[in-house]
Amino acid sequence: KPRDANHPYGHGKAEFISAAVEGTLVLSAGILVIYNSGERLIYPGEVVQLDLGMILIGSTAVINWILGFIARKQGSRSGSLALTSSGKHLQSDTYSTVAIIAGLALMSITGFLWIDSVVAAAFGIFIIYTGYRIIRTSLAGIMDEADMDLLKEMVAILEKHKMENWVDLHNLRVIKYGNVLHVDCHLTVPWYFNVHQAHAEIDILAKLIRSKFGESLELFVHSDGCLYFQCPICEKKDCPVRQHDFKERLEWTVDNSLQNEKHSRGDVLSGNGHAEVSMREGN
Structure with missing residues (x-):
């Protein structure tokens, strides 16, 4: 129905x-x-x-x-x-x-x-x-219990097909009602993107998820603008406003994707999804 x-x-x-x-x-x-x-x-x-x-x-x-x-x-x-x-x-x-x-x-x-x-x-x-x-x-x-197997599969697919404009993914939530999949997440894109450019990245994300999990999908994505402390993990090659050199790639995992905060190089160095938050200012 x-x-x-x-x-x-x-x-x-x-x-x-x-x-x-x-x-x-x-x-x-x-x-x-x-x-x-x-x-x-x-x-x-x-x-x-x-x-x-x-x-x-x-x-x-x-x-x-x-x-x-x-x-x-x-x-x-x-x-x-x-x-x-x-x-x-x-x-x-x-x-x-x-x-x-x-x-x-x-x-x-x-x-x-x-x-x-x-x-x-x-x-x-x-x-x-x-x-x-x-x-x-x-x-x-x-009870909306998290389906960890589904989360692992989804994060693995997003990690494998990550686009260079996807600086970060966090606050990921997946709930399944019958055959309908509800996905909520925060996608960080370059801060200078306009609304149309940010929405285009969300469309790419939605198309990727639908291609793997079917058309019965509801996607709610909050687009965040990146902050300068994320430059060391940002893989965008032609960024006109980069303040720090790229250092290391942050691999998206279930642990760090579920966190309700933006990620920095501290997440890579810690290896457990807990980053230094002194440089963070909002989500």
């Missing part, structure tokens, strides 16, 4: 709620499997028509796994957590079915009725873990 006046950032978080429900259902199914296996272990009953039961249950398992695989693939392609969670739910049903089949097969071979319960309980624990992971991911999305 597209954004509206009441939901300016869209409805992407509804996917996280949907995923939380799916995760709860998966976790509940695991608990139910363990409960039933315990009940069968305590009160074993006679099992009849094992061959027919295994064929019917096996057919259901194959169908669920294929549907789950398709849903997970589509969810991964579109960035939809709801589809991915639905796929995991279907495949968790497959795993519980496999547990039933394995238990029935072993039971028919050995004649021990308790094997079915033990195998089912083991798979029930696995299903509970799958449900927990789905719920954990959905809660992370609801």
Whole structure:
């Protein structure tokens, strides 16, 4: 559903709620499997028509796994957590079915009725873990938890394709709502650039991110003018107002890109993203 006046950032978080429900259902199914296996272990009953039961249950398992695989693939392609969670739910049903089949097969071979319960309980624990992971991911999305893997990938791409007019990048924030990626950052450009020139650099940055992460992107960039203490890390070769010689290149990392302050040569020398701030005057 597209954004509206009441939901300016869209409805992407509804996917996280949907995923939380799916995760709860998966976790509940695991608990139910363990409960039933315990009940069968305590009160074993006679099992009849094992061959027919295994064929019917096996057919259901194959169908669920294929549907789950398709849903997970589509969810991964579109960035939809709801589809991915639905796929995991279907495949968790497959795993519980496999547990039933394995238990029935072993039971028919050995004649021990308790094997079915033990195998089912083991798979029930696995299903509970799958449900927990789905719920954990959905809660992370609801709470806007930073996706460090996504940040590392994005910073690596920006570092690799850094333009000479991009003096610095800081205060980077990335949030994903459903399949929409929201990126906020401060991009430092030469202070003498006019509004149109600064905006052109932002357009290049946006095009680069979209080329790697898709068109479903919202980009909010605050353009900063560089300060003279940044000359030693500025790689612009034809700068008409340079006050200090270029000394060292500052590699953009997750640590220094997240900082809410401009960088200087001190960041390079310290190696840990903490620079001397005595020369800094604003962001």
